[in-house]
Amino acid sequence: MIISQASVGIGIDLGTQGARVLAVDGVGNVISRAQESWPLQLNDSDFREQDPSTWWLAITRCVRQIARELPMGGNVTVTVAATSGTLVLADRNLKPVRPAIMWNDKRARLESDELNSRRSAGIKLGTSWFRPTFTLPKALWVMKNEPEKYLQARFILSAGDWVLGRLRAGNPITDYTNALKSGADLDTLAWPDGLSEIGVDPTHLPEIVAPGTPIGQILSSVAEDWGLPLDTQVFAGMTDASAAQVASGAVEMGSWVSTIGTGLSIKGTSEQKIEDSKSQVYSHKHWNRGWIPSATSHCGADAIGVRFAGQEMGKLTKDARELKTSNMLVLPLATVGEFFPFHAPAARGFELGTSTGPGDLFRGYLEGVAFIERLALEKLDNLGASVTGPQVTMGGGAHNSLWMELRASVLGRSVLKAKETSSAFGAALIALAGGPEEISRVARLLVSYDYEVAPQKEESEMYQDRFEQFLDELRSRGYLSEEIA
Helix, strand or coil: CCCCHHHHHEEEEEECCCCEECCCEECCCEEEEEEEEECCCCCCCHHHHEEEHHHHHHHHHHHHHHHHHCCCCCCCCEEEEEECCCCCCCCCCCCCCCCEEEECCCCCHHHHHHHHHHHHHCCCCCCCCCCCCCHHHHHHHHHHHHHHHHHHHEEEEEEEHHHHHCCCCCCEEHHHHHHHHHHHHHHCCCCCHHHHCCCCHHHCCCCECCCCCCCECCCCCHHHHHHCCCCCEEEEEEHHHHHHHHHCCCCCCCCEEEEEECEEEEEECCCCCCCCCCCCEEECCCCCCEEEEEEEECCCHHHHHHHHCCCHHHHHHHHHHHCCCCCCCCEEECCCCCCCCEEEECCCCCCECCCCHHHHHHHHHHHHHHHHHHHHHHHHHHHCCCCCCEEEEEHHHHHHHHHHHHHHHHHCCCEEEEEECCCHHHHHHHHHHHHHHHHHHHHHHHHHEEEEECCHHHCCCCCCCHHHHHHHHHHCCCCCCCCCC
């Protein structure tokens, strides 16, 4: 398939903190972009909820803005990348019956354990071990704790499913990457029989299709409201981290990408499915062939944003750069509980040492995320995943040059920054591809890179000692077992 330069792909990225929309032409140039944010829920509770109407209004304003800059003529296509594991329960008109339960909400611990016990007993429930942050355990939590709300729901959806459902006629659809956390069997690409045994009606779940599948024309009412052509075509999307992988160009077997956003997401491409019994690592079905091993840590920019709220990041970075290493040893975890790269549901973040100032502590947080990233890659290697080439990086963390440099030295591998570091760009490429079988080729053609940072020998040796201290502290708290490290 040859993409016309006049073609335009619109990628909608629905994240934890806001919405971002990009319009990309057929040679990979960003024509226009827009974004809006909303406040994060900051407390020590397991509960994390948002109102989906906030998402829709933000997306609408963003698309209206970029629509004014689209060229005349040419094909326009659109898709959505959104948080993985977020639950939206909606009625037959796709009106949410309660606030969305976000991906990083951990209330469904008992429901997750129940699902894993049933799965161990031989009941067919998906192809992955469940975690409290998955969509299906959250649906069970609502079923048990808010039965009247559950009965009002006609559809059990992810965030991306819900947005796409409002763009086109017919019942909602989902894709392989979003379906995994709702309990889909990705070996058969169907909803398993065991769902009925736990009280979930499979007809309340969306049809499963491959990411990038054409799913219809945009509703005329939405096209007119957003200022898009009436013949705009809608395509199935992916989770935000999967779309970020497409945007990174890490689509070859053995290549990996880290996305530092609210958390730390790591994805790669593998011929084989990579998983473990504690659900620390799970494998999405690849859009074309093979599997996408995936894992997410709750350590990331969220902890930095909470700890340094209101402070100037540029000044903190400048001060941190003057130090060889931080005097602080930090586990940058803003919420309670971690599941990857170690399994510790009661884990809490920590700051150890005596800081010389905000820049010192800030560097400690940057190093802490880098230590988690290294531990994650070592975990994946231990599970049999092939990790080759430079570590491609995306997300907000890729914009900080100091962070890039110290990560390369901690990892002992080059870190490569993609020019466009958003899931919205990946979603736009998916929309441009025109079908699942073309996604990888389009990514190889249109993704470009800003720069590559190589590890420094002296710093790598220094960070080896600090990394060992970090692991020792995790072990002393019971967060990390000897077998994992």
